[in-house]
Amino acid sequence: MEKLLWLVPLLPFLGALTNGVLLKGRISQRGVTAVACGSVGLSLLAALASIGGYLTNGAFAGGKPFELVLWSWVPAGLVSLGGGVLADLQIPFAFLLDPLSSVMLFVVTFVGFLIHVYSVGYMGHEEGYQRYFAYLNLFMGAMLLLVLGNNFLVTFVGWEGVGLCSYLLIGFYYDQEFPPYAGRKAFIVNRVGDFAFLTGLFALVSQYGTLEYRKVIEAVAANPEKATSPYLLGLSLASFVALCLFVGAMGKSAQIPLYVWLPDAMAGPTPVSALIHAATMVTAGVYIVVRMNVLYQLAPGVSLFVAGIGAATALMAATIGLAQNDIKKVLAYSTVSQLGYMFLAAGVGAYTAAIFHLGTHAFFKALLFLGSGSVIHAMSGEQNMQKMGGLAKHLPVTYRTFLIATVAIAGIPPLAGFFSKDEILAGAFGGGHYLLWTVGLLTAGLTACYMFRAVYLTFHGEFRGTHEQAHHLHESPKVMTVPLMILAVGAVVAGWVGIPAVMTFGKDVNWLHHFLGPVIAEVPEHGGEHAMSHALKWVLIAVSVAVAVVGIGIARRLWGTRGVAADDAFKAAFPAVQRTLENKYWVDELYDATIVRATWATAAGLHRFDASFIDGLLVNGARHVTVAVSMVSGFFDKYVVDGLVNLVGWLSRQGSRALRSAQSGLLSQYALALTVGVVALVCLYIVMR
Amino acid sequence: MGSSHYLALSAILFALGLFGIATRRNLITVLMSIELVLNSVNLNLVAFSFERSDLTGQVFAVFTIAVAAGEAAVGLGLLLALYRLRSTTELDRARELEG
Amino acid sequence: MSFLVAHGSALLFYLFAGLVLAGAVGVVTLRNPMYGALSLLGAFLGVAALFLLRHAEFVGLVQIFVYGGGVMVLFLFVIMLVNLHRLQESRMFASTAPLAAVVGALLVGLIVWALAQAPRAVPTVAASTSLRSIAGATAGNSEAVAWVLFKDYLVPFEIASVFLLVAMIGAVVLGRKG
Numbered sequence: 031m032e033k034l035l036w037l038v039p040l041l042p043f044l045g046a047l048t049n050g051v052l053l054k055g056r057i058s059q060r061g062v063t064a065v066a067c068g069s070v071g072l073s074l075l076a077a078l079a080s081i082g083g084y085l086t087n088g089a090f091a092g093g094k095p096f097e098l099v100l101w102s103w104v105p106a107g108l109v110s111l112g113g114g115v116l117a118d119l120q121i122p123f124a125f126l127l128d129p130l131s132s133v134m135l136f137v138v139t140f141v142g143f144l145i146h147v148y149s150v151g152y153m154g155h156e157e158g159y160q161r162y163f164a165y166l167n168l169f170m171g172a173m174l175l176l177v178l179g180n181n182f183l184v185t186f187v188g189w190e191g192v193g194l195c196s197y198l199l200i201g202f203y204y205d206q207e208f209p210p211y212a213g214r215k216a217f218i219v220n221r222v223g224d225f226a227f228l229t230g231l232f233a234l235v236s237q238y239g240t241l242e243y244r245k246v247i248e249a250v251a252a253n254p255e256k257a258t259s260p261y262l263l264g265l266s267l268a269s270f271v272a273l274c275l276f277v278g279a280m281g282k283s284a285q286i287p288l289y290v291w292l293p294d295a296m297a298g299p300t301p302v303s304a305l306i307h308a309a310t311m312v313t314a315g316v317y318i319v320v321r322m323n324v325l326y327q328l329a330p331g332v333s334l335f336v337a338g339i340g341a342a343t344a345l346m347a348a349t350i351g352l353a354q355n356d357i358k359k360v361l362a363y364s365t366v367s368q369l370g371y372m373f374l375a376a377g378v379g380a381y382t383a384a385i386f387h388l389g390t391h392a393f394f395k396a397l398l399f400l401g402s403g404s405v406i407h408a409m410s411g412e413q414n415m416q417k418m419g420g421l422a423k424h425l426p427v428t429y430r431t432f433l434i435a436t437v438a439i440a441g442i443p444p445l446a447g448f449f450s451k452d453e454i455l456a457g458a459f460g461g462g463h464y465l466l467w468t469v470g471l472l473t474a475g476l477t478a479c480y481m482f483r484a485v486y487l488t489f490h491g492e493f494r495g496t497h498e499q500a501h502h503l504h505e506s507p508k509v510m511t512v513p514l515m516i517l518a519v520g521a522v523v524a525g526w527v528g529i530p531a532v533m534t535f536g537k538d539v540n541w542l543h544h545f546l547g548p549v550i551a552e553v554p555e556h557g558g559e560h561a562m563s564h565a566l567k568w569v570l571i572a573v574s575v576a577v578a579v580v581g582i583g584i585a586r587r588l589w590g591t592r593g594v595a596a597d598d599a600f601k602a603a604f605p606a607v608q609r610t611l612e613n614k615y616w617v618d619e620l621y622d623a624t625i626v627r628a629t630w631a632t633a634a635g636l637h638r639f640d641a642s643f644i645d646g647l648l649v650n651g652a653r654h655v656t657v658a659v660s661m662v663s664g665f666f667d668k669y670v671v672d673g674l675v676n677l678v679g680w681l682s683r684q685g686s687r688a689l690r691s692a693q694s695g696l697l698s699q700y701a702l703a704l705t706v707g708v709v710a711l712v713c714l715y716i717v718m719r
Numbered sequence: 720m721g722s723s724h725y726l727a728l729s730a731i732l733f734a735l736g737l738f739g740i741a742t743r744r745n746l747i748t749v750l751m752s753i754e755l756v757l758n759s760v761n762l763n764l765v766a767f768s769f770e771r772s773d774l775t776g777q778v779f780a781v782f783t784i785a786v787a788a789g790e791a792a793v794g795l796g797l798l799l800a801l802y803r804l805r806s807t808t809e810l811d812r813a814r815e816l817e818g
Numbered sequence: 819m820s821f822l823v824a825h826g827s828a829l830l831f832y833l834f835a836g837l838v839l840a841g842a843v844g845v846v847t848l849r850n851p852m853y854g855a856l857s858l859l860g861a862f863l864g865v866a867a868l869f870l871l872r873h874a875e876f877v878g879l880v881q882i883f884v885y886g887g888g889v890m891v892l893f894l895f896v897i898m899l900v901n902l903h904r905l906q907e908s909r910m911f912a913s914t915a916p917l918a919a920v921v922g923a924l925l926v927g928l929i930v931w932a933l934a935q936a937p938r939a940v941p942t943v944a945a946s947t948s949l950r951s952i953a954g955a956t957a958g959n960s961e962a963v964a965w966v967l968f969k970d971y972l973v974p975f976e977i978a979s980v981f982l983l984v985a986m987i988g989a990v991v992l993g994r995k996g
Contacts, residue, residue: 695811696810696811696912697749697810698740698741698742698743698744698749698810698811698912698914699741699912699914701737701740701741702741702742702914702917702918702921705737705741705918705921705922705925706921708925709921709924709925709928712925712928712929712932713928716928716932723933723934723936724831724835725831725868725872726929726933727926727929727930727933728835728838728839728868730925730926730929730930731839731842731926732838732839732842732861733925734922734923734925734926735839735842735843735845735846735922736842736846737918737921737922737925738846738915738918738919738922739842739845739846741912741914741918741921742846742911742912742914742915742918742919743846743910743911743912744909744910744911744912745851745910747851747854747855747893747896747897747900748845748846748851748854750893751845751851751854751855751858751893752845752846754858754862754885754889755842755845755846755858755861758838758861758862758865758881758885761865761869761877761881762865762868762869765868765869765872765874765877766872768872768874768949769872769873769874770941771941771943772943772948772949772950773941773943773944773947773948773949774947774948774949774952774962774963774965774966775947775966775970777874777876777877777959777963777966778947778963778966778967778970778971780869780874780877781876781877781880781963781967782971782974782975782978784877784880784881784884784885785884785978785981785982786978786981787884787885787889788884788888788889788982788985789981789982789984789985789986790985791889791892791893792892792985792986792988792989793985793988793989793992795892795893795896795989795993796988796989796990796991796992796993797992798896798900799896799899799900799992799993800992800993802900808900811912
């Protein structure tokens with residue numbers, strides 16, 4: 031069954047090819063839907079079959095990954111690793127199925143399929159329906175390449191592919207002003223990260239002569255001295271590569287300082303935000319960090335940096351989320367914040383927790399986005415929560431599912447978010463990172479607070495929109511609500527695969543932990559979670575739940591009772607804070623004033639150099655020389671060559687003109703000519719006699 | 720009167736006929752000038768016939784007259800055709816080569 | 819009278835030569851083709867008379883019958899047939915007239931000069947056409963011409979008759995309406 035793995039990425043690509051090229055504009059909307067959802071649905075089935083096959087065969091039991099080599103892709107041959115060591119660099123086009131990629135594969139295909147189905151309803155009345163699905167399928171294919179690649183190069187193709195699709199889909203409404211700009215921004219900010227990512231890959235190739243995960247991990251584990259020896263910029267090899275990969279992850283997964291593109295990415299259609307900018311693509315960075323966890327364990331400094339960045343991002347994005355009025359912006363900052371959580375987990379060594387949170391977050395955040403999409407749909411495109419309110423009775427299904435997701439993200443047991451978040455916090459505390467733990471806890475409270483603010487502003491209180499919108503309010507069609515319900519179930523139960531041992535009184539049912547065990551290189555000193563006493567664990571759980579409840583309580587006190595007025599009150603009480611949050615700490619402005627402005631200035635300078643020196647001196651100089659030579663040559667052509675030609679022509683013409691009169695058709699002239707001839711002959715006769 | 724006088728007259732007549740052919744624009748006159756030229760030739764033949772006591776010249780003159788009669792008939796027929804076609808007998812109205 | 823006897827043939831020659839030249843000049847210079855045709859008749863008759871003066875009676879008479887009769891009638895007939903005042907040329911002469919006059923004068927000059935230069939040699943004449951050998955055996959000039967014509971020039975004579983037939987048919991075809 032796992033032999034079907036190659037079908038998993040291929041099917042969406044075929045769907046994209048069909049909708050984007052082969053049958054572009056030649057099939058009905060129904061046909062487009064069939065191709066797009068059919069390919070992803072079959073891909074989901076193939077993925078499930080592959081995972082099932084992998085779990086039930088011997089390889090999994092032996093802790094071995096399943097590798098499917100399709101063909102030898104880059105047989106580069108021997109490369110020198112320095113010091114006379116040669117390595118045979120062979121990069122196969124191959125897929126890898128191990129516990130980690132199984133989890134990712136399940137999340138991506140399952141959520142992706144649901145969002146495809148949802149899109150059928152959401153995008154039903156849009157222009158460019160086929161284009162949308164072609165891009166979406168292309169994205170699925172690229173994401174699956176990223177997840178399934180057995181080496182960095184296949185992953186990188188997927189990595190760039192999802193970046194491309196992200197750009198295409200953010201700028202989907204290309205006839206408006208902002209979306210194309212947002213798409214460009216996303217793309218350019220990601221280039222920064224991608225550059226670092228590639229640098230890391232070059233370092234790996236030059237030091238280990240391979241890009242296959244398994245071989246790199248084996249090589250690092252076999253020779254930790256080499257990995258920890260100084261390499262570049264005062265960093266060890268492991269640190270350098272880990273840092274490069276993390277900078278790449280910063281771009282894709284929207285961490286400080288490269289997070290600015292994600293909020294703007296909300297310019298794309300809502301299902302896109304759900305799929306790409308919440309559930310799948312933005313988690314690629316986390317996936318890579320966890321995939322190469324062995325490097326991070328050998329680079330404690332970088333790990334701490336990762337955790338610090340993650341925590342800072344989580345806190346900062348959460349505070350910004352508190353002051354946003356656009357429902358999608360709230361969710362966008364929430365996503366940035368939760369991604370920060372995942373990196374916090376990865377940084378403190380809780381890799382399982384990072385992947386756990388990745389999975390649970392994919393469910394509830396996709397659900398939140400799709401729910402917001404349903405709301406926007408009902409509000410005829412309105413995204414401002416100030417203009418909503420009281421939608422619960424109009425959109426019952428959307429409201430219930432949204433509420434479930436909100437409770438899940440707030441971290442209330444027994445829903446999904448609680449378990450994964452709790453595990454992260456436990457990991458941070460257990461590793462002795464108390465500051466990080468505090469930040470995480472504060473973020474958890476803020477998260478609960480701003481998410482419930484969103485719920486209260488959107489679904490409770492009085493309707494604040496226009497009369498027209500009120501008239502138009504309706505629950506979304508089944509094709510949209512059914513995915514919501516399925517995801518809601520996921521948001522409830524997804525956490526149950528990783529229930530901590532302490533809650534089951536010593537009985538170890540933490541399935542995920544065991545499942546991911548083979549992928550996570552256990553380092554002896556990382557046993558924080560186990561080192562804690564039961565009582566302490568319970569305390570931690572109680573504290574985190576209490577913080578979440580407090581956050582919800584604050585939200586209820588403020589927005590639950592006073593609605594929008596609470597925002598105004600907040601504004602009146604802390605105007606500076608409100609302004610800072612509303613303007614997102616002016617990070618965009620800062621970048622604009624420094625990097626963007628500097629880039630523009632450099633570009634302008636280079637342009638001037640181009641215009642004056644290259645264009646002016648060299649190109650135009652060459653032009654002038656050429657023109658001069660051409661003029662001489664043209665003169666020669668015109669007056670000498672053409673002159674000769676014209677001379678021949680002129681002579682012919684003049685001769686013809688002279689001779690033409692001989693053919694006047696006047697008989698008398700012929701007769702005269704004859705006479706002249708006779709006389710001339712007679713004269714000749716006389717002369718010659 | 721020597722033959723030279725006849726031959727000189729013949730020459731003048733020939734030249735006059737030629738002048739008519741070469742200058743007059745009217746086809747009838749041109750045809751008449753051709754007759755003049757033929758007559759000058761006949762004068763020449765007859766003068767030599769007398770000079771040489773040889774009848775061949777006279778016989779030739781007879782042939783010339785016969786040919787001249789045919790020529791006149793055909794020429795005038797042509798003139799009539801031209802007149803019907805162009806409503807004129809002026810030669811330079813018959814310059815075009817096509818019908 | 820004695821002058822006439824002494825110079826009779828010369829006078830006759832000049833008289834008829836004048837008539838011929840006058841007729842010819844008339845033909846070439848008169849605007850009206852009718853007058854031209856009458857001048858031509860004069861020239862024909864003058865030429866016929868000059869033939870007689872050179873003892874070519876048969877040719878002279880043929881000249882009068884054929885030219886003065888047939889050809890002249892043909893001309894007059896055609897002149898009458900076409901619209902007369904249509905025949906009034908706007909310009910009588912082509913622009914080449916002076917050149918033609920010069921060339922004509924040159925031609926005459928050349929011939930006259932050549933005549934003055936011409937050597938006088940005794941000709942050798944074939945017996946079959948010699949006037950002296952035939953004249954003795956014949957009744958007159960017409961018979962003599964006939965002898966030559968039907969003995970030495972029989973085939974050309976027959977060809978000439980066919981030619982006349984062809985010319986007649988041609989003229990009829992051309993002159994027919996349509």
